[in-house]
Amino acid sequence: MxxxxxxxxxxxxxxxxxxxxxxxxxxxxxxxxxxxxxxxxxxxxxxxxxxxxxxxxxxxxxxxxxxxxxxxxxxxxxxxxxxxxxxxxxxxxxxxxxxxxxGTSFPVDEAMKGKDIIFVCGGIGIVPVRSAIQYVLDNRDDYGRVIILFGAKTPSDRLFIEELDKWREEKNVTFLETVDHRDESWSGPEGVITTLLPLVKIDKENTIAVACGPPIMYKFVIIVLLEAGLREDQIYLSLERRMKCGVGKCGHCQINNIYVCQDGPVFNFSDITDIKEAL
Amino acid sequence: MKIKKLDKAAFGKWVNSCIENQRVYGVQAKEDRFVFAPLVSAKDLRLDHDVTILPPKKYFLPPQETLLKFDRKEGFESVFDDEPFVLFGVHPYDMVAISQTDKLFAENHYDTHYFKRRQKATIVASDVQNASKDVFAGCMGTATVNDGFDILITKIDSYYLVDIRTKKGRALAKTIKDAEDADDMSLKLRKLVWADNTELLQKHKLHVRPEVLPRVLDRSYEHPVWEENAQRCYSCGSCNLVCPTCYCFDVRDDVEWNLQKGRRYRVWDGCLLAEFAAVAGGHNFRRNRADRYRHRYYRKGKYVPEKIGEVACVGCGRCITACTAKIANPVEVYNKLVDEGK
The missing domain is CATH 2.40.30.10 (Translation factors)
Structure with missing residues (x-):
């Protein structure tokens, strides 16, 4: 013992x-x-x-x-x-x-270093990803191109409005956003987040994608990223589960054999392709 | 290692001396079944029990256990329970389950609440005298046990062999009187008891060695048995409740009447219950009964073995007895997967 x-x-x-x-x-x-x-x-x-x-x-x-x-x-x-x-x-x-x-973190000091980074954030998924975006912007010279894609359900669901504007104006950041359903306050694009991906040029050898959003978003975003030529190991996801104890004991956050509170919430997509309950 | 031989009278005296000196829990009759409960006299101890309704896990991971107390102004403070106690009559399969839980609560993040209690416990294991109707420990390799306990008792004819293994065991055995050292003959007879028990504790027979189960499950994820059996599942969690190796828990807060002070406690939870994997906001990551049903078998037969190197089913058979829908027999489920894969 x-x-x-x-x-x-x-x-x-x-x-x-x-x-x-x-x-x-x-x-x-x-x-x-x-x-x-x-x-x-x-x-x-x-x-x-x-x-x-x-x-x-x-x-x-x-x-x-x-x-x-x-x-x-x-x-x-x-x-x-x-x-x-x-x-x-x-x-x-x-x-x-x-x-x-x-839990695990986005590989800002490892796999992401020196690479183009594409952040794909759906709704509240921008919350954890913002930490990585700020980290990358605070060490801007350590990374290649920075592309931020953000999709909200409606204009009133947008988070960090002032920061979004800052990213939009930032010289060496490509920022695109869309809403699923527009209203009279919105003059920007309408459509799900995957409609933004064809608008950016992706250097497929040299890019790391970081995605976070509702469960349904991953299914479509991953297809589009793979179609754009990224390999599975170039994609990182943050998954939500019921992380009750945080220390791998209580069992609530398990995805098959994986404890999201310990092995996640950030996963390399290539590590979870065989994990049936993951996506 | 020291093995003593006690007749019935000496054994009873020793148990009573233990009760005088500390908190003792032991197996006792409850109507026509058996339970672990506070022991007040050696005459209530029933080492001839077949199986207890709940496993002795309840003394290490209580159904409800205070982890912290709080004052809304002052914050949280740890609460530990470390009063020593003795557990009399733990069957080998339950001992194996306790040793597995020890590993799981120690790995990566050491659970002090569990181990404070565990380290103060003296476990007196007892070889099985009567097989329960659903036991299959024999084919799980858990009909006998060689470590984890402090003392092992084996009843042979009219006397008891008391095998004292640890420092805690020696302390408890200090009050043994009128005992002789075990002779070669009784040690040989004990080996026969072990051999017999391995044979007798097989009311259900697994068609493979337990070590093979992770590989069987590797190819069985989409098998129809999960859906078929789950159609009859009430999601009641009885199989989780009686299982000696289930250790999932929920954590909740309780506030006193003054709304200032209170406690945070953990409470047993079960992966078969409908809301087990639901998050705030309503999304349930394991909404289907069949997914929950399958998860339990994968935890026992694959996920936990990947962590600790042992199959997390010890063959006590309690889930088989407890399940009203009669779908919780692990041997039936695993054999189905094994046989159809041949």
Whole structure:
């Protein structure tokens, strides 16, 4: 029987304080937070934390900011469950509790280095990917071309509106976006996110694709990326599951033999093509 | 290694001395079945039991277990349970299951809540005297056990062999009186008990060695048996509930009446239950009953073995007995896959 590390409690959350709160859409709000210990969160882009409200519970939430931006970390929380509803009632100065960071990250320092990067973000999928986008932009010289594709359901579902505009104006970034259903406020393209892919030139030998969105998006995005000539191992995905414990014990996030909280949430597509429950 | 030979009276005295000195749980009758429960007298101990309704897992991973207490202003604090206790009458297959769970709670992230309790436990295992109606430990290699326990008891004729293996075992055995060292004859007879049990504990017979199951499952993902059996599945989770190797859990919060203080606790969960893989917002990643049903067999026969190198079914047969729909017999399911692949 292992007797290592016998006092550490893997389930104990640490206190943090809310800095800024901002409503982004009807359902989503933005939170910046800082650990009360004064330490950095120590995450890499793509990782998640377990966020606790005592008395309500704990939920897995992606970290949306890049570790290159020190001091605080940011999350965007969709109000869909008990914990997220309670989080939406928090204001600046309020306490919440954090475990993590957990899981794998986008390979910003490995496979992505020196390559053209194409980010494909569907709806709330932009939340974890934003961390990688910021990381890449903060180390811009380390990468080739940067292409960001963003698709939202409707114009009012768009997240990070000001940052989207910044990316659009950035000289060495190609930014394209679309909405599934337009309204009178929208003069941009209408259509699902895959309609944006033919509009960009992809250097198939030298590109890494990073995709995050609803389960249905992957099926179509992957087909288009493979048709564009990318190999399976040039595609990274972030998958959502019920990551309850974050430490590979409770069983809820399993995809066949894989624990998303440990082996994911970021996967190289070539590693999960044989995993039946993955997509 | 020290093996003592005790007659019935000496054995009873020893058990009672254990009860006087510490918290002891042991197998006892509950109507016509058996359970692990707090032991108050040696006369209630039933080492002739066939199988207990719930496995002894409940003492290491309690059905409900407080992990943390909290104060909404102060935050969280760990709660550990490390009061020593003794467990009397753990059958070999259940011992194997406990050793497997030890590995799973230690790998990658060490679960202090589990191990605080586990390290304070003294396990007195007991060789099976009566086979239950659905046991198949014999073909899973778990009818006998060689490690993991602190003491192993084997009943031979009218006396007990008490095999003391560990420091905790030696501490517990200190109060043994009127015992002699086991002689060669009784050790030979114990070997016969083990050989007999391997034969007798096979009320269902697996057609392959258990080590082959991961390979059988490799080619069985699309087999019709998952859909056929799942059509009769109530998604009740009884198979999960009684399983000695199931360890999935949910984590929940409980608030006191003052709405300030409370506790975070874990509670047994089951992968057959409909909402097991559902996320906030309503998407259920394992919505189909057949997918959940199949997942359980893959966990036992492939996924967990990939992690710890052992098949995570120990042949206790509890799921077979517990399943109202009569679809939970692992031997029937695995044999179907084996035979049709031949």
């Amino acid at each position: 292992c007797k290592c590390d016998s006092e550490k409690d893997i389930y104990l959350p640490l206190p943090a304080t809310v800095g800024k709160v901002k409503s982004m859409t009807k359902l989503e709000s933005f939170f910046s937070c800082q650990l009360d210990s004064g330490e950095e969160l120590g995450h890499m882009p793509g990782q998640f934390v377990e966020v606790s409200i005592p008395g309500i519970g704990e939920a897995p939430i992606s970290v949306s900011s890049s570790p290159t931006r020190k001091g605080s970390f940011e999350m965007v929380i969709r109000n869909v469950g008990n914990v997220s509803e309670a989080l939406h009632k928090l204001a600046a100065g309020d306490k919440l509790f954090i475990r993590g960071p957990f």
